[in-house]
Amino acid sequence: MAKKSIDQVDVAGKTVLMRVDFNVPLDDQQNITDDRRIRMALPSIKSVIDRGGKLILMSHLGRPTGDASDVEKFSLAPVAKRLGELLDRPVAFAADTVGSDATKKAKQLADGGVLVLENLRFNDGEKKGDAEFAGKLAALADAYCNDAFGTCHRNDASMVAVPQAMAGKPRVVGHLVAKEIEYLSDAIGNPKRPFIAILGGAKVSDKINVINNLLGICDAVMIGGAMAYTFSLAQGGSVGESLVEKDKVDLAKQLIEKGGDKLVLPVDTYCGDDFGDPAGCNKEVVPAGEIRDGFEGMDIGPKTSELYAEKLATAKTIVWNGPMGVFEKPPFDAGTKAVAQAVADSDSISIIGGGDSAAAVDQMGFADQVSHVSTGGGASLAMLEGKAFAAVDLLDEA
Known part of the structure; x- marks a missing residue:
């Protein structure tokens, strides 16, 4: 390309x-x-x-x-x-x-x-x-x-x-575009392995095609953010007041079946009972799928952070799109921080796919410790889906 x-x-x-x-x-x-x-x-x-x-x-x-x-x-x-x-x-x-x-x-x-x-x-x-x-x-x-x-x-x-x-x-x-093509297309087309993707954010529906495509390319796809609770629901778990897409539960079941061991889901969840007051609300860490009524998932839990960090330490290529939790509101930024630290510490080609994940690594001071921070959230997602870009395809070949 x-x-x-x-x-x-x-x-x-x-x-x-x-x-x-x-x-x-x-x-x-x-x-x-x-x-x-x-x-x-x-x-x-x-x-x-x-x-x-x-x-x-x-x-x-x-x-x-x-x-x-x-x-x-x-x-x-x-x-x-x-x-x-x-x-x-x-x-x-x-x-x-x-x-x-x-x-x-x-x-x-x-x-x-x-x-x-x-x-x-x-x-x-x-x-x-x-x-x-x-x-x-x-x-x-x-x-x-x-x-x-x-x-x-x-x-x-x-x-x-x-x-x-x-x-x-x-x-x-x-x-800018030359650098984006170099990193993102190489990551998809010819990754150094193990190749691990980290996908967060609120909605499974936003990342369906990305997850599908990456499950066929990556050695592991790790899930965080609010979309993890839709996967929890698909596994029969309790999600309390967490943000979920009930109409996407069947789709989540299909992705779990397709992904097998490649699809890595959180094992615990950091919860709170008041989204508007993250510092002062009641907080607890529970096993994934065991969120009580009145509580909602705000972040991956400490065991999940540890599990993800261990896997990332082995990676040679990492693509990350979407935060692990409500990173703008401490203390529910802990999971995103732990993942950012693990990505920065890894001996890998590390690509941050724009949007909130780019904002998170920048805000947390890790931007200079990763290989590439994408300038386009939607565009980087589209490239990770494997979409062709007419805007790029019609330009002159090198």
């Missing part, structure tokens, strides 16, 4: 249209509260402008509904300002995507110049994958670069229709 990189394109004097993921969090005053996604795009951005290329950046931000207030609430103007600060050079901003302002400012770009287009989702054509909208974006540049892994599983115009419209011109990956 190796694709041609932006570094392999002669960009001097040419205009590159780069899809980035600048979907950053903003406060009520439109101040950026976490600029990590902007900083992570800097290597690809600098690859173009440091070699004399002209760069047009496009991204979505949030979920605008078409309301008039969305223009200020979801504008990429604060992103353009922050990017200018990080690059220590002027960054132009267009008040539209394919209108007169974007067209004018794209033509005015000097070599080494940067232009940020307004939020792609302000145009209905983006989510619809509209060819006409894509054609107008494509006309702005001489080359296309995809550096937005977080949206690679989507068929939005900027991801698929734009590179289709630029057939015959260079269509390449940026540094």
Whole structure:
């Protein structure tokens, strides 16, 4: 799946249209509260402008509904300002995507110049994958670069229709997407063994296809998070007030039967009787499937943490997607911490699959001790399912 990189394109004097993921969090005053996604795009951005290329950046931000207030609430103007600060050079901003302002400012770009287009989702054509909208974006540049892994599983115009419209011109990956493909596709296609997957989160339904696919590839698939209680119910256990998907119990039974010894479920559970007051509520550790009425599972228990850590110590490849419990609320962060520590301590290629698991390892200080932290939760899940990505497949081969 190796694709041609932006570094392999002669960009001097040419205009590159780069899809980035600048979907950053903003406060009520439109101040950026976490600029990590902007900083992570800097290597690809600098690859173009440091070699004399002209760069047009496009991204979505949030979920605008078409309301008039969305223009200020979801504008990429604060992103353009922050990017200018990080690059220590002027960054132009267009008040539209394919209108007169974007067209004018794209033509005015000097070599080494940067232009940020307004939020792609302000145009209905983006989510619809509209060819006409894509054609107008494509006309702005001489080359296309995809550096937005977080949206690679989507068929939005900027991801698929734009590179289709630029057939015959260079269509390449940026540094972020290249790294994601390298780690995730290698983990699935050619893993060093033992290969262990850790899957957490709330719903079995969110991870059905991932579990199915990984059971056929991995040496072990370890389950945590609230979805473990649906598996408990499938085994005839008591789950108290725990979050479960009763309509997915038959599916959980099928996965248990298919997985056999490969599917590793918690052996104990850390429970509480008040989700809203995790520190002050009554707490107890019980064997898996023995949660009392009035209590709900909040985390894997200490014996499960120990069991999972022992297994992870033997792994050569680890993929982790989803926390083990309510990691945002101590003391129910213990299971996620124990797993994060075990992953960090292991002699393995360790891949954290975005989303809450990425937030957890970052928050707990382990991000620098794993091989790769994915930038896209939904995209990394889709890749772990074995899905093909049209947004990547149509790019130039290395």
